[in-house]
Amino acid sequence: MVGRPKEVGMTAREHILGDIRRALGRAAGQPPRMEAAPLSAPVMRIPRSDRNLYTDLFVQKLENLAGKGICVRDTAAVIPAITELLAQKHAVASNSPFLRKCGITGLAQVHTGFTDREQLKEACAAADVGITSVDYALAATGSFVMISSASEARLVSLLPPVHVAIFPRSRILANLDELLSILPRPADQTSSMVLITGPSRTADIEQILVRGVHGPGEVYAVIVDEE
Amino acid sequence: MNTPETEIQQAISDPRLQLAIYTATKRLIGHRAGVVNPDVLPHYQDLRNEANAIKKHTIENLDYYLEQLESNVIAHGGQVVFCRTGQEAADFVLGLAKQRGAHMLVKSKSMTSEEIHFNERLEAHQLEAVETDLGEYILQLAHQRPYHIVAPALHLTRYDVAEVFTRELGAENEVVIEKQTKFARGVLRQKFLQAEIGVSGANFLVADSGAIVVVENEGNARLSTSAPKIHVAIAGIEKLIPRAQDLAVFLNLLGRSATGQPLTSYTSFLSGPRRPGEIDGPDEFYLLLLDNGRTKLLRDPEKRQSLYCIRCGACLNHCPVYRKIGGHNYPWVYSGPIGAIITPQFHGVTEDTWLPFASSLCGACAEVCPVKIEIPKLLLKLREEVIEVQRRTDTSGFERLAFILFAWIATRPKLYLRLASLGSLFFPLVPRIGPLKKWASERTLPEPAHQSFHQWWAARKRSG
Amino acid sequence: MFVTCIVDQVFPQVGIAITEVLERLGFEVHFPEAQTCCGQPAFNSGYTDQARTIARHFLNVFRDSEYIIVPSGSCCSMISHHFADIFEHDPKLLAEVHALEPRVWEFSRFLLEVAGVEDVGARFDGVVTYHDSCHALRELRIKSGPRKLLAKVRGLTLAEMEIAEECCGFGGTFSVKFPEVSGAMGRTKIESIQKTGASTIVSIDSSCLMQLQGVIDRAGLPLRTMHLAEVLASQ
Numbered sequence: 001m002v003g004r005p006k007e008v009g010m011t012a013r014e015h016i017l018g019d020i021r022r023a024l025g026r027a028a029g030q031p032p033r034m035e036a037a038p039l040s041a042p043v044m045r046i047p048r049s050d051r052n053l054y055t056d057l058f059v060q061k062l063e064n065l066a067g068k069g070i071c072v073r074d075t076a077a078v079i080p081a082i083t084e085l086l087a088q089k090h091a092v093a094s095n096s097p098f099l100r101k102c103g104i105t106g107l108a109q110v111h112t113g114f115t116d117r118e119q120l121k122e123a124c125a126a127a128d129v130g131i132t133s134v135d136y137a138l139a140a141t142g143s144f145v146m147i148s149s150a151s152e153a154r155l156v157s158l159l160p161p162v163h164v165a166i167f168p169r170s171r172i173l174a175n176l177d178e179l180l181s182i183l184p185r186p187a188d189q190t191s192s193m194v195l196i197t198g199p200s201r202t203a204d205i206e207q208i209l210v211r212g213v214h215g216p217g218e219v220y221a222v223i224v225d226e227e
Numbered sequence: 228m229n230t231p232e233t234e235i236q237q238a239i240s241d242p243r244l245q246l247a248i249y250t251a252t253k254r255l256i257g258h259r260a261g262v263v264n265p266d267v268l269p270h271y272q273d274l275r276n277e278a279n280a281i282k283k284h285t286i287e288n289l290d291y292y293l294e295q296l297e298s299n300v301i302a303h304g305g306q307v308v309f310c311r312t313g314q315e316a317a318d319f320v321l322g323l324a325k326q327r328g329a330h331m332l333v334k335s336k337s338m339t340s341e342e343i344h345f346n347e348r349l350e351a352h353q354l355e356a357v358e359t360d361l362g363e364y365i366l367q368l369a370h371q372r373p374y375h376i377v378a379p380a381l382h383l384t385r386y387d388v389a390e391v392f393t394r395e396l397g398a399e400n401e402v403v404i405e406k407q408t409k410f411a412r413g414v415l416r417q418k419f420l421q422a423e424i425g426v427s428g429a430n431f432l433v434a435d436s437g438a439i440v441v442v443e444n445e446g447n448a449r450l451s452t453s454a455p456k457i458h459v460a461i462a463g464i465e466k467l468i469p470r471a472q473d474l475a476v477f478l479n480l481l482g483r484s485a486t487g488q489p490l491t492s493y494t495s496f497l498s499g500p501r502r503p504g505e506i507d508g509p510d511e512f513y514l515l516l517l518d519n520g521r522t523k524l525l526r527d528p529e530k531r532q533s534l535y536c537i538r539c540g541a542c543l544n545h546c547p548v549y550r551k552i553g554g555h556n557y558p559w560v561y562s563g564p565i566g567a568i569i570t571p572q573f574h575g576v577t578e579d580t581w582l583p584f585a586s587s588l589c590g591a592c593a594e595v596c597p598v599k600i601e602i603p604k605l606l607l608k609l610r611e612e613v614i615e616v617q618r619r620t621d622t623s624g625f626e627r628l629a630f631i632l633f634a635w636i637a638t639r640p641k642l643y644l645r646l647a648s649l650g651s652l653f654f655p656l657v658p659r660i661g662p663l664k665k666w667a668s669e670r671t672l673p674e675p676a677h678q679s680f681h682q683w684w685a686a687r688k689r690s691g
Numbered sequence: 692m693f694v695t696c697i698v699d700q701v702f703p704q705v706g707i708a709i710t711e712v713l714e715r716l717g718f719e720v721h722f723p724e725a726q727t728c729c730g731q732p733a734f735n736s737g738y739t740d741q742a743r744t745i746a747r748h749f750l751n752v753f754r755d756s757e758y759i760i761v762p763s764g765s766c767c768s769m770i771s772h773h774f775a776d777i778f779e780h781d782p783k784l785l786a787e788v789h790a791l792e793p794r795v796w797e798f799s800r801f802l803l804e805v806a807g808v809e810d811v812g813a814r815f816d817g818v819v820t821y822h823d824s825c826h827a828l829r830e831l832r833i834k835s836g837p838r839k840l841l842a843k844v845r846g847l848t849l850a851e852m853e854i855a856e857e858c859c860g861f862g863g864t865f866s867v868k869f870p871e872v873s874g875a876m877g878r879t880k881i882e883s884i885q886k887t888g889a890s891t892i893v894s895i896d897s898s899c900l901m902q903l904q905g906v907i908d909r910a911g912l913p914l915r916t917m918h919l920a921e922v923l924a925s926q
Binding site: 011017023026028030032033034038115116120141143150154155159180181185187188191192194195196197198199200201202204206207208210212 | 247250251254270273277280281283284285287288289290291292293294299303308309310311315359360361362365378379380381383384385388404405407408409411412415416419420433435436437438444445446447449450453454464469470471472473474475476478479488489490491492493494495496497498499500501502504505506507508512516518525526531
C-alpha cells in the first residue's frame with residue numbers, strides 16, 4: 001500500500017491485530033464497545049416441564065434417530081438387559097464408577113481399567129462394543145453429553161461399531177440450554193465435551209442415508225431408574 | 228461482463244445434473260422447514276435476531292475477542308498461530324510435520340482449508356493430507372472441488388463414486404452405496420490410527436473458553452482430533468463468539484438451517500491438549516487463526532456483516548440461481564449467495580464482474596439466513612461499485628449510455644410518452660438487437676399495447 | 692394511481708381494471724399524467740445516480756397525492772423501501788421520502804386495509820393458481836391478502852402450486868444478462884403450475900406475469916396469465 005511506513009519485524013499477529021484495529025477504529029487494549037452493537041446476557045430457554053417425562057422424551061428422540069433406549073429399574077437389572085447385545089462380542093468399557101456399580105466391569109468379555117492411551121486405542125480399535133456412562137443426557141434431542149476425564153476416555157464411544165451408554169435417569173437434562181446453564185464454561189474442567197446425538201451417519205452419496213461411517217452405527221442407551 | 232456463459236449453459240442443459248441439484252436442495256429445504264416452523268421452534272426469529280446481535284458485537288470488537296481467545300487457549304496448554312495468508316498456515320504445518328517426522332495427516336472437513344488450497348500446498352512438499360469426510364474424500368480422489376458448502380459431492384452419482392474408487396484405489400467395482408461407505412470407512416480407519424497429526428476446521432471459536440466447536444455427522448472430526456497426538460485447527464478469525472453460553476443460540480440454528488437437524492450426530496467442544504488425568508486426546512494443540520483478506524472485509528461498515536456467516540448453506544439451498552447453475556460455476560470455493568457477496572470483497576470487484584448481477588434479487592437467501600445477513604442489499608451495493616469502477620475506467624459501454632438517456636427522458640413526461648408510442652413501432656426489432664437477442668430466444672416477447680394507459684386515460688378525459 | 696411503466700406501455704388493461712374496481716368501490720381515481728418510472732431498473736443495475744434522477748421526478752409528481760396505488764409489488768417496494776436508500780445522504784429528500792412512504796399502497800393491500808373490503812363483487816369462472824412475486828412476498832410481506840380477495844371471487848377455484856414462493860426468474864435486467872438461467876427458472880415454475888390443473892396464473896406483478904407468459908408461449912402451453920386487478924374487475 002502506498003504511503004504506509006514499512007513495518008519491519010512485525011509478527012503476523014501484530015499485522016492482523018493492527019489491521020483489525022485500523023478497520024474498526026479501535027485502540028489496543030480498548031474494552032468492547034457496547035453502544036452501537038451491545039451484547040446482552042445469554043438467553044437460556046429451558047422448558048418448565050415435569051422431569052419425570054424426560055426419560056420418555058429422551059428415548060423417543062433417540063429412537064427417531066435409529067438408536068435404542070432400554071429402561072431398567074435398578075443397577076442390578078442392567079446386565080440382564082444387555083446380555084444378548086454382548087453375546088459373542090468383545091467390549092471395552094470406560095472407567096466410570098457407575099459402570100462398576102452396574103457390574104459391567106466384572107463381565108468376562110469386557111476389557112476395562114485402561115489408563116494408557118496407546119493400549120486403550122488398540123483395545124477400542126479391536127472391540128465390537130464400547131460401553132460408557134454419560135455425564136449428562138439431553139431429553140430434547142436424545143443426546144449423550146460426554147466429558148473427557150479419568151473416568152471417561154474419548155475413544156470408547158467412538159472407535160467400536162456399537163456404543164452402549166449406561167446412566168441413571170437423574171442425569172437427563174431438558175436440553176442444550178439447560179446444559180449450558182449448569183456448565184457455562186466446560187473448558188474449565190475438560191479438554192473435550194462431546195454431544196453425541198444418535199449414530200454416526202452420512203448422506204454424502206446421492207443423499208442416501210448410511211449409518212456407521214466412522215463412528216458407531218448402533219447406539220444404545222440403558223437408563224437406570226434407581227441409582 | 229465476463230460471464231461463464233458456456234459453462235452455465237452446459238449446467239442448465241444437463242438433465243441429470245439439474246435433477247441432482249434440484250432434488251438434493253429440495254430435500255434440504257424441506258428438512259429445514261420442518262424444524263424451524265413456529266410449531267416446532269416458536270422462538271426461531273428471536274434466535275436469528277440474537278445471533279445477528281452477537282455476531283455484530285463480536286465483529287465490531289474482533290481484536291478484543293481474538294486476544295481473549297488467545298490467552299484462554301494458552302492458559303489451557305494450547306498454542307495460537309496468527310496467519311496472514313494460506314501459505315503461512317501451510318508453512319506452519321509443514322514445519323511441524325518435518326520436526327516430528329510426519330509424512331501423513333488426517334483432515335476433517337474445512338471450507339477454510341479449501342479456501343487456502345491447504346492440501347495442495349502440503350502435497351507440494353510431500354506431506355499427504357488425507358480428507359476423511361466421505362464426500363471430501365471422494366472429491367480428493369477425483370481431484371474436484373466441493374459443489375456445496377454442506378453437501379460437497381452433491382453432483383456425483385454412485386457410479387461416479389465406484390469409478391473413482393476403482394481408478395484411484397484399485398477397488399473392485401462396487402455401486403451399492405452402503406458398501407462404498409463401508410469400504411471408505413475401512414481405508415480411512417487405518418489413516419486415523421496411524422496419523423501423527425490431525426487437522427480440523429472449527430465452526431465456532433469460543434473466546435471465554437479458549438475453545439473450538441466442531442459440528443459433524445460422520446465422526447471423522449472426532450477421530451481426527453482424538454486419535455493423533457497432535458491436533459491442528461484452522462479457522463478464519465471471523466468464527467469467534469464471545470461466550471460458551473452463546474452456543475445456545477448458534478447450535479440451535481446451525482444444524483437446523485443446514486440439514487434440518489436440531490443437533491448433528493457429534494458436537495465437539497475442544498479446548499486444547501488433554502488435561503492431566505485424561506486418558507486419551509492429543510498432547511499438543513495448535514489453533515491457526517487465518518486472515519487471508521478478512522481484515523479487508525472488516526473495513527467496510529456496511530458490508531462487514533458478510534463475516535457473520537456460519538456456513539450453514541441454507542442460502543445455497545434456497546437460491547433459484549444456485550439451483551440452476553450449480554456450485555462449480557461460481558469462481559471460488561464459496562458458492563451461492565454468500566459466495567456472490569464475499570468473492571468480490573476478497574478478490575476485488577473487477578474480477579468476475581458478472582457475479583453480483585447473477586441474481587434476480589428474490590430475497591429467499593436473506594429470509595433463511597440464520598444470522599440475518601442482508602444479502603440482496605449487499606449485492607446491490609456491489610453492483611453499484613462495479614458500475615462506479617466502469618465509470619471511472621471508462622469501460623461502461625452501451626448500458627451506461629442507455630440508463631443515462633432513460634433517466635433524462637423519464638424526467639420529461641411529454642418526450643417520454645412520444646418516444647414510447649414510437650418505440651412500440653420498433654419493438655419487433657428487439658430480437659435482432661445484440662444484447663437482447665438471447666433474452667428474446669428464451670421466451671416469446673410481449674407486444675406493446677396499441678394504446679398505452681396514458682392514451683386511454685387521455686381519451687377518457689376527452690370524452691368526459 | 693402510479694401505473695408503472697410496464698403497465699402503461701405493455702399491460703394497460705391492468706390500469707384500466709384497477710380504475711374500474713376502485714370506481715366501483717366509490718373512490719375518485721387520479722392519474723397524474725406526468726408520471727413515468729420509479730427508477731427500479733436503473734437502481735437494480737447499479738446506476739444509483741440515474742435512479743436518483745428518476746426518483747426525484749416521482750417525488751415531484753406524487754408529492755401531494757393522498758393515496759398512491761401501485762399495481763406492482765416490486766415497484767411499490769422500490770418506492771417504499773429503496774427510495775430511502777437512494778436518498779440516504781440527502782436529508783431534505785429523505786424527509787420527503789419518509790412523508791411519502793405511508794401513502795404508498797400496493798393495490799391488493801389498499802383494497803383490504805384502506806377500502807376495507809374482501810369482496811369486490813367479482814366473478815371469474817375457472818381454476819386459478821397464485822404466484823407470490825418476490826418483492827411483494829419478502830419486502831412487503833404480502834401473502835394472504837391476495838388469496839383472501841381471490842377467495843371471494845364467485846366461480847373461482849384457487850389451486851396452490853407447490854413452489855408458489857419461488858422466483859419466476861424475471862429479476863429485471865437479470866433476465867437480459869442471464870437469459871438461460873432466467874428461462875430455466877421460468878420453466879421450473881411452469882412445470883409446477885401445470886400440476887395444479889389451473890388454466891390461469893394470477894399475480895400482483897405484471898413483470899412476473901410477462902416472464903411466465905413468455906415461457907408459456909414459447910412452449911405453446913394452454914395457460915394464461917392475469918393480473919389480480921383484471922380478475923377482480925371481471926363480472
